[in-house]
Amino acid sequence: MDKLKFHTLQDWEALSRRLGLSLHELVVKLEAFTSGKSEGVVKEKMLQNWLVMQQAIADGFAKEGATMGELADKEALKLKNAVSKGIVRDDRLSKVCARALAVSELNAAMGRIVAAPTAGSCGILPAVLATVGEDINSTDDEIVDALFVAAGIGIVIAERASISGAEGGCQAECGSAAAMAAGAVVYLYNGAPEQVFHGAALALKNTLGLVCDPVAGLVEVPCIKRNAILAVQALAAADLALAGVKSAIPPDEVIDAMGEIGRCMPAIYKETALGGLAATPTGIKLKERIAREKS
Amino acid sequence: MTGVFDIIGPIMVGPSSSHTAGAVNIGRVARQILNCKPYRVEFTLYGSFAQTYKGHGTDRALVAGILGMTTDDPRIKNSLAIAKNEGIYCHFKGSSEPTYHPNTVRVGLNCINEQFDVVGISIGGGRIIIKEIDKVPVNITGEYHTLICSYTERLGMVSKVSSVLAAKNINIAFMKVSRDEAREKALMVVEVDEPLHDEIIEIISRLNNILHVKYIEKIEL
Numbered sequence: 001m002d003k004l005k006f007h008t009l010q011d012w013e014a015l016s017r018r019l020g021l022s023l024h025e026l027v028v029k030l031e032a033f034t035s036g037k038s039e040g041v042v043k044e045k046m047l048q049n050w051l052v053m054q055q056a057i058a059d060g061f062a063k064e065g066a067t068m069g070e071l072a073d074k075e076a077l078k079l080k081n082a083v084s085k086g087i088v089r090d091d092r093l094s095k096v097c098a099r100a101l102a103v104s105e106l107n108a109a110m111g112r113i114v115a116a117p118t119a120g121s122c123g124i125l126p127a128v129l130a131t132v133g134e135d136i137n138s139t140d141d142e143i144v145d146a147l148f149v150a151a152g153i154g155i156v157i158a159e160r161a162s163i164s165g166a167e168g169g170c171q172a173e174c175g176s177a178a179a180m181a182a183g184a185v186v187y188l189y190n191g192a193p194e195q196v197f198h199g200a201a202l203a204l205k206n207t208l209g210l211v212c213d214p215v216a217g218l219v220e221v222p223c224i225k226r227n228a229i230l231a232v233q234a235l236a237a238a239d240l241a242l243a244g245v246k247s248a249i250p251p252d253e254v255i256d257a258m259g260e261i262g263r264c265m266p267a268i269y270k271e272t273a274l275g276g277l278a279a280t281p282t283g284i285k286l287k288e289r290i291a292r293e294k295s
Numbered sequence: 296m297t298g299v300f301d302i303i304g305p306i307m308v309g310p311s312s313s314h315t316a317g318a319v320n321i322g323r324v325a326r327q328i329l330n331c332k333p334y335r336v337e338f339t340l341y342g343s344f345a346q347t348y349k350g351h352g353t354d355r356a357l358v359a360g361i362l363g364m365t366t367d368d369p370r371i372k373n374s375l376a377i378a379k380n381e382g383i384y385c386h387f388k389g390s391s392e393p394t395y396h397p398n399t400v401r402v403g404l405n406c407i408n409e410q411f412d413v414v415g416i417s418i419g420g421g422r423i424i425i426k427e428i429d430k431v432p433v434n435i436t437g438e439y440h441t442l443i444c445s446y447t448e449r450l451g452m453v454s455k456v457s458s459v460l461a462a463k464n465i466n467i468a469f470m471k472v473s474r475d476e477a478r479e480k481a482l483m484v485v486e487v488d489e490p491l492h493d494e495i496i497e498i499i500s501r502l503n504n505i506l507h508v509k510y511i512e513k514i515e516l
Contacts, residue, residue: 031299045300052306068310069350107309110352110372115420117302119309119316147303154302163302164419180302217343218350219310290350 004030008252009156009200013193023193024148027155046144046151049114053103053126056113060102067108069290071220076102092131093232099127100231104224117154117163120219121177123227125150128181128234129188138188149187150180153200160252161259165212166271168262174226175207175258178234185238199241201251203234208254209261211269213276216287222277305421305516308371313398314344314351317417319371320514321400322360324425324437325413327511331406335384336361342397344417345389357400358385365515366421395426421516431482432473437514439468439486442496447504448474448481455502456483463495480506 006012016026066073079098082088100123116125162168182203215221268275359374396416414427425435474481500508
């Protein structure tokens, strides 16, 4: 089992090449070994996650009422309606944005989602994969393979840096989700492993230093809209990587930099709701309003 | 090493793995510690739980757990109404007293024959630790099937319980024994690899000096 483990993206690529496996095949084998389950069961479980992700997009658009803290109210639908009226262009950008909003709003309204890697960043991967998958007619199996690649990227980030807002700020949650999504898109387009990792690195680099400053401590402001706009960044990063653009800093070093920034980030910017947007005059007013209305 | 489904997953009802999914798991474990259906449950919330419980649905999540729901159950959002229909009265209060962790809850459970007080903390990603049962300190994560035996302090109790398990081919993963200051009442927490059948729990509860036996099923994350 140890011979299947990897701790850097570079190791993952080298190991897959040596064993004659693709990136996702190595992740599936590793998970089967560590969990003691068959590869079939592992793949079935990921398919289940993908089905719930798609359902979450549909549920997010269909949901009635605002989020629990009432800081977001059917924002995804607003964008969808603007597209149908021709105010906003009907393209990948508006689609991915609306879908990420839908899933994140659903999460904040106590709907059922898949943490990817966390609940606060759950909109990015479903939005990006559903939009690109639809665009290039990917099968469910191909998307499941891409999700294993996203998971592999997430595993390396979790081990070398963090995927928790409380430990590393929003760069660790939504930043990691964007990196995972960018890598997954490159994989769906049959990009080479190196391109997959550079796509992830380009997305992650652009979120370095991003703080977790949720108003009233809730997963609503800025989280919901951040999911939408970072999903767009993930697409842009994937496009660049597919075009052969590389991150000048190697992907593993970008991950380490994110970890270092997270460790040095002041605690007021790590999910404590004591700084940033949460501590603005309006942020404080919203917090007080929620406390009054909900008690 | 982190698993694939720690990264993509779990499937859960939002908005927060620590404030919602973890709260469901604390409620579920607390409910299993009580052997009968509660008619009254009192929740005391501390720290971040006290400040944000409405907005994170922590109250609904805790009650969902008491009702036996798992973290992905779409009914979590409506748990308060469901509990009311089932005749379970739930009461919430916040406390600013210092405690174990920013996400701590004390659950007071009452049913006709029993009354229990459980303190749990939510440590992130839906993971939890039960820190107290009826004021006795414990450290139960629910990551294994867990047997909790309270008994009158006597020599040889650990070996009696472990022989029953060994005879039934149940492997013990971890075991911890603690007791109250008067050295009268003791608590044995045994985490095992395989699920326990009612029969085994029955045999153990009939052993001499055993007061109560509780069994908590493993939490699937």
